[in-house]
Amino acid sequence: MRSRPFTISFASIEEIGEKNWNALASSLNGTVYHHSAWHRVIELTYGIRPVYIVKRASDGTVSAAMPAARLDWKLGKSRLVSYPFSDVCGPLYRTREEADALVAGLAGAGPHEFQTEIRSPVPFTAGGFSIYDGYSGFSLRIDREEEAIMEGFHRDCVRRKIRKAFQNGLSAREGRTIADLRDFYRLHVRSRKRQGAPVQPFSFFRNLWKELHATGLASLIMVDKGSSAVSGVMLLQSGDTA
The missing domain is CATH 3.40.630.30 (Gcn5-related N-acetyltransferase (GNAT))
Known part of the structure; x- marks a missing residue:
């Protein structure tokens, strides 16, 4: 019988090490919501401790990972959320195949009394996840001249109000x-x-x-x-x- 080509494990930040986790997140284009300092803010404020879900290849190298936290509810199942109080978070990965394997593996390896919620801009359906797309994200490039940025704004709704603010x-x-x-x-x-x-x-x-x-x-x-x-x-x- 062939052995599973990867493993899914749950670890604390102490087990992984903050420097190791943050270096991994940085190398995989993580956001501030993947950073251990953000997770510490949530823990200090709301008492919610993070858990780090790690996918390792057969040689032990980390090929994908995801921060999450358990939210307990008095009614219904508890939720495993990536990540509470965060606009976006979700898996860190190099290829979509690795992310899909992590998500599918999480569905099989995670505690079955949990519902799992992944707040990712990338939709995942592996492992039986359903998609909710009721949120939107917006971005504005500011690596341009101020005049070029202003030209991209609506003349009345934005530019006029900016000029009025300076005049006031x-x-x-x-x-x-x-x-x-x-x-x-x-x-x-x-x-x-x-x-x-x-x-x-x-x-x-x-x-x-x-x-x-x-x-x-x-x-x-x-x-x-x-x-x-x-x-x-x-x-x-x-x-x-x-």
Whole structure:
């Protein structure tokens, strides 16, 4: 009988090693949501511990991997999610065949009391997964001259409002202090309540500041009118993408 050409294992970050995991994620075009620092933010804020699903070839080399975490529900099955509180995550891989093998192997090797959710921009149907495509992602290239970027915006919906913002004395700067972070959070709370959306705790942003901002994986942009902060955005960075 032929032996299985690969194995699927579940490991903690301590077993893999943070440097090893982050180097692997970087080599396989991982995003900030694959980085151990992001997983630590989620753990510190919500108590959700990561587990790392690793596919190894017969010679022991890692050919695909995926971070995930278990979410327990009082009603129904628990879920294994890649990754909670993340826009996108999913498998790290060199070829689609390796990713399909990881996903199919996960369906057979994972605990059967779990439902598994993969938040990936790439659809996977191996292992019986169904696809939900109700979300959209958008990207804007900024490696061009400012004039070329502006020309790509809608004349009335965007360009006119940008000009009006400058005319009204608004200015943007990088936030560098905890006071800036608190101003951002005040604006965040106001916006979420106005939209009827849940408000994340300040500890989430404090942990982001400690774990990601301090290591260059996040930045804070604040917009001022006079001496008052009136808007802001927290950017998470993955290589040359924010």
